[in-house]
Amino acid sequence: MTYRAISEILEQHDADFGAAEAHGVATGMLCVEIKADVENWLRELFADGQHLADDDKNLLCGIFEQTRTLLENQNDEFAFDLLLPDEDDALAEQVEALRCWCQGFLFGVGYAHTDADWPGDTAEVMRDMIELTKIDSELGEGDDENALIEIREYVRAAVFTVRDQFAEQNPLQPH
Incomplete structure (x- = not known):
């Protein structure tokens, strides 16, 4: 699943987020609650109740579940990566996507964690x-x-720091 493929699906269906930001939201939600529901994520992406074709929905659900799996795998934290443009793309596009990813991550954590108390670091x-x-x-x-x-x-x-801090706060949650 590439950044471009996810971007095209989101653009085609007038999603409220781009690919990087959408992945950031998913990651933030999953760091707080590894059992987060993919349907809640999809509702955030398509606030107007957009109906997705099965193939598109399966691809998006796949990226969410892949992110969950990579975050759960404590043995290989290097397997997880941010969904961003390729290194061959313009630097400005990469930086903007990283900015959007962080914005999405903040939204996802805030969506899943409404308490004012933040665990640990x-x-x-x-x-x-x-x-x-x-x-x-513009660099x-x-x-x-x-x-x-x-x-x-x-x-x-930082993603793994947040994941680990919330896992310590909720010891019944597998991570």
């Missing part, structure tokens, strides 16, 4: 994610590509 991670939603996509090349890679790796690590 989660509050600090949320502040960092908020700062990343302000990132400027130059060169060092900015390396910076983007570092930020992307930080976000990946």
Whole structure:
């Protein structure tokens, strides 16, 4: 499942989110509650009750379930990655997608966790994610590509910090 394929489905059905942001929402929801319901995610993506073709719905459900599986797999945290444009795409597009992904992650965590208390280091991670939603996509090349890679790796690590903190708070929840 590629970023482009998911983008096309979401655009075709006038989703309220792009591919990166939608994946961020799914990831945030699953970090708080690994048993999150895919139907709740779909309702957020298509607030107007858009009817999806079975193939499109199956593909979207597949990305959600794949994300769940990758987040549950504690033995290989490197298998999980953010759904973002390819490294060959324009740097500005990659940065904008990362910004949207972080925005979606914040939404997903907030959707699943309405309590004001954040477990462990989660509050600090949320502040960092908020700062990343302000990132400027009009960057130059060169060092900015390396910076983007570092930020992307930080976000990946932050996802597992949030997942682990919520799992500790809810010890009955498998992770």
